[in-house]
Amino acid sequence: MPGLRSCASGLTRVHQLLSAAGPYDAVSGQALAWQRVLAQRGLAGDVHAVYRDPRAAGEIRPIEQLDAAAGDLLVLHYSAHAPRLRELLDGPWRLALVHHNITPARYLWHHGAFAAVACALGRRELPRYVEAADAVAGVSAFNARELEAAGAEQADVVPIFLDPGRLSARGRTPTGDGPLVLVVGRLVPNKRHDLAIESFALLRRELEPRARLLCVGEALSGEYRELVEGMAGEGVTLAGGLSQPDLNAAYASALVLLSASEHEGFCVPLLEAFAFGVPVVARPAGGMPEVGGDAVLWAGEEPFDPAVAAELLHAAISDSELRAELADRGQARLEEFAPERVAERIVAFAERALSG
Amino acid sequence: MRPEDAAEDARAQAARKRDEGRYPPVGPGALEGSIGEPDLDDLERWARIHVDPAGAYSTRRLGAPVTGVKRLMLRLLRQQQLELEAQQTRFNVAVVEHLRRLERE
Numbered sequence: 457m458p459g460l461r462s463c464a465s466g467l468t469r470v471h472q473l474l475s476a477a478g479p480y481d482a483v484s485g486q487a488l489a490w491q492r493v494l495a496q497r498g499l500a501g502d503v504h505a506v507y508r509d510p511r512a513a514g515e516i517r518p519i520e521q522l523d524a525a526a527g528d529l530l531v532l533h534y535s536a537h538a539p540r541l542r543e544l545l546d547g548p549w550r551l552a553l554v555h556h557n558i559t560p561a562r563y564l565w566h567h568g569a570f571a572a573v574a575c576a577l578g579r580r581e582l583p584r585y586v587e588a589a590d591a592v593a594g595v596s597a598f599n600a601r602e603l604e605a606a607g608a609e610q611a612d613v614v615p616i617f618l619d620p621g622r623l624s625a626r627g628r629t630p631t632g633d634g635p636l637v638l639v640v641g642r643l644v645p646n647k648r649h650d651l652a653i654e655s656f657a658l659l660r661r662e663l664e665p666r667a668r669l670l671c672v673g674e675a676l677s678g679e680y681r682e683l684v685e686g687m688a689g690e691g692v693t694l695a696g697g698l699s700q701p702d703l704n705a706a707y708a709s710a711l712v713l714l715s716a717s718e719h720e721g722f723c724v725p726l727l728e729a730f731a732f733g734v735p736v737v738a739r740p741a742g743g744m745p746e747v748g749g750d751a752v753l754w755a756g757e758e759p760f761d762p763a764v765a766a767e768l769l770h771a772a773i774s775d776s777e778l779r780a781e782l783a784d785r786g787q788a789r790l791e792e793f794a795p796e797r798v799a800e801r802i803v804a805f806a807e808r809a810l811s812g
Numbered sequence: 813m814r815p816e817d818a819a820e821d822a823r824a825q826a827a828r829k830r831d832e833g834r835y836p837p838v839g840p841g842a843l844e845g846s847i848g849e850p851d852l853d854d855l856e857r858w859a860r861i862h863v864d865p866a867g868a869y870s871t872r873r874l875g876a877p878v879t880g881v882k883r884l885m886l887r888l889l890r891q892q893q894l895e896l897e898a899q900q901t902r903f904n905v906a907v908v909e910h911l912r913r914l915e916r917e
Contacts, residue, residue, distance in 0.1 A: 547908050551848045565854070566846040650842040676865075702823060753818050763835040767822035771813060778813045785815070 459684075470494050470501040470529040471804060475538035475574070477516040479673055480697040481642070482616065482724045483535045483556045484512055486595075489617040490531060490554075493799045494806055502529070506538035512582065523559050524549050526708035529810050534558070534585060537577035545588035552809035553589035554614065555599045557721025557742070558582070562644040567683075568676045571644075582606040591809035593629030595722045596743030610691070614805050617798045618727045618790075629709050630693070634666030635773045638710040638734070640725035641717060643675035643684055648739075648760070651716035653687050654763035660691055663770040669714075670706060672698050700725040707732040716760055726752065727793055727799060728785030735772040735779055739764055747793075751785035852911060859904035861897045 472487035494501070495729060504519045505512075512542045519540050524530060526548035532541065535556040545551065558579050564572035583606040586592055593612040594600035603611035637656055641647045649671060656669040669688075674697040675681035685694060698706065707713075713729040715738040722743045729736050736752045738744055739760050748754075753772055754767045771778055813821065829835045835888035850858070865886045886893065 510870070562848050565848075565850045569858075645843055645847055648841060648843065654841065658835060662829065690867075698906075750815065753815060753822075755822075756819055759838055759840065761823075761826060761838045763826035763830060763838070764819075765823045767825045768818060771818050771822065775813050775818075778815065778818060794836060797912075 463473040468499060468810065469525070470499040470531060471522060471524055472501065472503040473522070473532045473541065473544065474503065474505040475534070475536045475541060475578070476507040476509075477512040478509040479501075481513035482722075483533050484516065485724075486554075486616060487531075487533050488515055489619060490533075490802055493617065493802050497803050499529070499635075499803075499806060506540045506567050526568055529806060531806065531809075532585065532589075533664070534578070534582070536574040537581060538574070539608050542581070542584070545585065550810055551589045552806065553592045553603075555582075555592065555594045555603050555611075555721075556598050556701070557602070557719075558593075559644065559646050559719055560579055561574065564676075567645055567680050571676060589809075590812050591805060591807050595748055597738075598743035599721050606750050612801075612805055612808075614617070614801045615793050615798050616722050616724055616727070617794060617795060617802065618724065618731070618793060620731060623702050623704055623707075623731050625701040625704060625730065626708065627699055627703075627705045629705045630668075630670050630695075631670050634668050634691075635669055635712075636706075636710045637669045637769060637773075638672060638706055638713045638729075639669065639671040639715065640706075640713065640728070641715065642673040643671065643681055643725075645676075645680075646717060646719040647673070648718050650687055651760050651762055651765075652714050653689070653692060655714065655716065655762040655769065656692065657689050658762055658766035659769045663766060664773060667769075667773075669693065670695055670710070672696075672703060672706060702727075704732075710734050711733075712737060712769055714765065714769060715739060715744070716755075716762075716765065717741055717744075718760075723747055727790060730790050733783040733786065735782040736786075737768040737772055738746065743786070748788070749785070749789050749792075751782055751789045753782070782800055831861070852908065852915065855904075856908050857915060859908050861901045861904065863893065863897065 472491050474487050491503050503516045504522045505516050506519045508516055529550045531552045533556055559575050561572045561576035564575055570678050586606045586608045588759050592608045593614040594603055595616050597613050598711040600611035600613050660667045669692045671694045713734050713736045716773050718741050720742040726748045738752050740754045753768045865883055868882040868886055
């Protein structure tokens with residue numbers, strides 16, 4: 457167990473903990489956002505992760521350097537199993553659990569051994585974390601319901617904090633011309649890039665022959681990337697992970713965002729698309745309907761029909777009245793998730809965890 | 813068009829074009845066959861551990877030298893890794909055999 461610091465200063469510190477930290481993942485971004493919000497309220501602390509991608513190492517420290525005292529608050533952003541996290545459940549500090557959701561392992565067994573095991577164990581151990589926490593929250597009501605199913609008496613909802621400042625810098629614009637369809641999310645099986653690519657292929661063949669599809673997101677593995685590349689036809693680019701300025705430039709160039717994802721705890725790209733006034737066509741999976749509300753063209757019925765998605769993409773690209781209405785509704789959804797509102801909920805949750 | 817009408821319109825267009833043979837029937841998607849819980853055949857395949865050294869690489873910018881060092885270390889430790897793989901494989905294969913016996917009984 458990491459060293460226990462004596463609380464001689466009398467100041468309460470709030471540390472953010474992650475199982476894994478990467479340069480582009482939403483959970484790491486949230487831990488850093490929570491750190492900034494709470495530091496502004498006098499609750500300073502560090503962000504630590506069990507596994508760190510070297511590209512994220514500047515801002516995020518190893519778990520071994522955690523310096524926590526009795527009375528401090530540890531905010532555990534839970535998204536997968538990691539061995540060292542369990543050791544922190546029974547310390548003298550206060551513990552808050554934020555459930556970002558865990559991909560069901562059935563999506564991963566055949567594609568990534570490490571991720572499959574981390575997700576299978578993460579889901580299996582969720583009740584133990586719920587039991588140990590002084591306060592629990594999900595980033596969506598969907599996630600909060602999972603916490604209650606895992607034994608929580610009451611789970612709060614603290615949505616994702618979207619800092620509009622990070623959307624302002626512009627990097628490199630995607631090359632090519634023709635209507636740009638954007639898919640944003642890690643290249644992992646639950647995001648169902650196969651269905652997104654199939655929808656795009658129908659769009660291109662029947663409705664928008666010059667359309668381009670840009671998939672942004674780090675791949676689960678090189679092997680999985682090759683598998684998806686094998687499905688990608690003409691007009692499809694797998695860009696890998698992009699820096700935020702390059703992603704911003706992609707949003708600014710895009711005419712529509714597409715998601716065929718089957719499992720989402722929240723889906724940050726919805727809010728990002730709203731911020732850029734980009735219409736969204738999506739499958740109503742997990743926490744997405746409560747985020748997107750009436751501002752998304754939902755490819756609503758199961759099984760997911762790529763032909764319906766292609767028709768919706770075409771409408772979102774070509775119908776100016778529809779685009780304007782969706783942009784207005786997107787702005788209204790952004791109001792619901794305004795940073796000052798979410799910051800208040802973060803602070804209230806942390807205070808509840810400290811006092812509860 | 814209002815967003816509320818768009819989904820209904822899209823479904824109608826898709827159905828009409830499907831009837832005309834322009835859209836294929838709704839399928840499960842190319843990935844569907846590889847999504848699901850593992851069965852005993854999967855376990856048997858996974859029981860034999862072999863870790864590809866290509867999995868050792870660096871994600872740092874200009875990380876090629878780091879990748880080279882990692883792979884060199886793996887080569888130097890190959891004897892140890894083979895023993896580790898063998899011990900884990902022995903356990904795995906024995907467990908799968910045991911599961912197969914239970915399934916037959």
